[in-house]
């Protein structure tokens with residue numbers, strides 16, 4: 001791995017949706033580091049907590065979501081600042097747009113059809129106290145960089161195709177050159193051609209230094225493999241495994257990762273020879289998740305300890321962490 005300078009870290013974070021009757025343990029005791037100059041892919045089934053995790057990274061925490069425990073740090077000018085001790089408003093004012101930017105799931109559909117693209121730039125200029133015309137000319141340049149005619153800035157979102165809209169969204173989101181960019185399922189709604197263009201634009205932005213590190217959330221392991229340095233596998237609100245991308249594809253450690261990779265129809269011979277199987281059962285309800293390892297009811301390797309104890313996320317090979325008793329001494 002290239003640069004191991006840590007840009008962001010969270011420690012033992014629990015972020016729960018506290019509803020009237022129940023609590024949804026969407027992110028439960030998660031620790032994660034993001035390095036400078038890396039692309040990190042976060043994968044996991046629907047409801048595994050990926051979007052919630054992205055909201056914790058950016059401290060976009062709004063009721064009913066509650067940060068129950070843990071700390072979140074962002075490196076600012078070489079020093080870690082604990083952003084979890086600040087309010088959402090404070091983090092938003094100080095760091096959003098410049099240090100950290102999130103492009104939410106389905107962002108391109110959230111653009112107001114009756115608001116011109118340039119209006120978003122004007123809003124940004126206003127909220128950051130930047131000269132409007134200066135930012136607009138920067139936006140024109142950025143639009144060109146993502147392959148859009150700058151004239152589109154004067155158009156309404158409904159006039160753009162899906163692929164163009166998504167590129168416009170990313171152009172606007174990165175206008176202040178955020179250090180850390182989080183994109184949540186940015187390609188899911190695009191056709192294959194536009195997916196390719198979008199990924200190219202994204203990697204180009206990193207190459208040009210417009211953004212430094214990228215968190216890419218997706219269901220699509222093939223995409224992660226194409227662009228990411230590391231992969232994080234989430235299962236039921238927890239991290240099952242973190243690993244450099246090629247190592248995890250060649251040799252997935254966690255039984256859930258093995259199942260995930262096997263269920264992806266892929267031409268890769270090393271994956272294909274393991275056969276195509278799906279993981280039996282369904283992900284648990286996060287109001288009342290299974291005891292011990294949350295994956296144990298679906299795991300064909302489950303041992304007694306897996307029902308009783310929560311496996312910690314441990315480094316078991318260089319740069320490879322897994323939360324599974326199969327790889328730990330305690331199993332005996």
Ligand SMILES: Nc1ncnc2c1ncn2[C@@H]1O[C@H](COP(=O)(O)OP(=O)(O)OP(=O)(O)O)[C@@H](O)[C@H]1O
Pocket residue numbers: 017019024026044045046047048049050051052053064105286
């Ligand atoms: N506003 C909310 N109120 C209550 N529960 C929520 C809320 N948002 C998400 N959840 C629950 O939190 C858990 C994690 O959801 P989250 O959206 O983070 O998953 P995800 O991995 O992003 O899923 P997807 O792949 O479908 O986008 C799920 O059980 C979900 O039902």
Ligand SMILES: [Mg+2]
Pocket residue numbers: 050051052105184
């Ligand atoms: Mg999501």
